[in-house]
Amino acid sequence: MLAEYLATEGFETDTLHDGEAGVKAALSGDYAAVVLDIMMPRLNGIDALRRIRQSSRIPVIMLTAKGDDIDRIVGLELGADDYVPKPCSPRELVARLRAILRRSGDAARQSRTTEPAALGPIRVYPEQRRAEWEGTPLELTSAEFNLLEMLVAGAGRVLTKAALCEGALGRPHTRYDRSVDVHMSNLRQKLAAFADGQAPIHTVRGVGYKMAFE
Known part of the structure; x- marks a missing residue:
């Protein structure tokens, strides 16, 4: 559902359904940002973020359970750029993505x-x-x-x-x-x-x- 909504907003997205595949894609150099869920099979979001941050500064937004402050804080401490609590509003996710991309990409080109x-x-x-x-x-x-x-x-x-x-x-x-x-x-x-x-x-x-x- 989120991928379909992002497509209508002009984003090109790929959806992966386990943490190991997500880490491999995040480190491929083919993407501008990562939306990373905490709950995933094979490798959870926290461990996936830890692996990503070992070798990449790609912007990462975490999807965390509503009210789960522990996962949220741990994610930020490990280097997540932002978080969106689930169930999340697709419009809020789009706004967060655009803010991160504007600062990591557009801001550089404008300056x-x-x-x-x-x-x-x-x-x-x-x-x-x-x-x-x-x-x-x-x-x-x-x-x-x-x-x-x-x-x-x-x-x-x-x-x-x-x-x-x-x-x-x-x-x-x-x-x-x-x-x-x-x-x-x-x-x-x-x-x-x-x-x-x-x-x-x-x-x-x-x-x-x-x-x-x-």
Whole structure:
């Protein structure tokens, strides 16, 4: 049903019915994004995502059971870019897909002339969708890159969770949505690996986040 609806919205889709086949297709290089269900035979969605993230940054949207916060958080921690609870609205899935593709593809094409943004040892290249720490590439998911780009552009200023959710994930922030927090935790850990254990992302309790180097 979802594949048929996506086709009417202009997407070309393939449907696979077990996790192992899904991982193989996701890593083939033939697709722009993955919609990954948690409940699949042979290999569940969590394990499939873990395998995908071992070698690919392809955007991934997880389909999770409504109210299942554990699967949702684990998926985000493993590198999922977003999630949609089941039973899901096809229109919502389309909106999430377009938001992710716009940021990972269209945004890059629209910013060919954008100069790299620099903050301390970090350099962000919007046109190439890549970032570096003192010349060493950072392995970031699409959502993590979007957050880092916003933090660098707003260096020293506090960015609210609402602004980060809208700008990086392409959707409004809701009261119990922890997506930004989990993505930010993943990003902080990756930066801390280069910064002697201290990432330059600071939490402003009750408001949001900011990036600053001492």
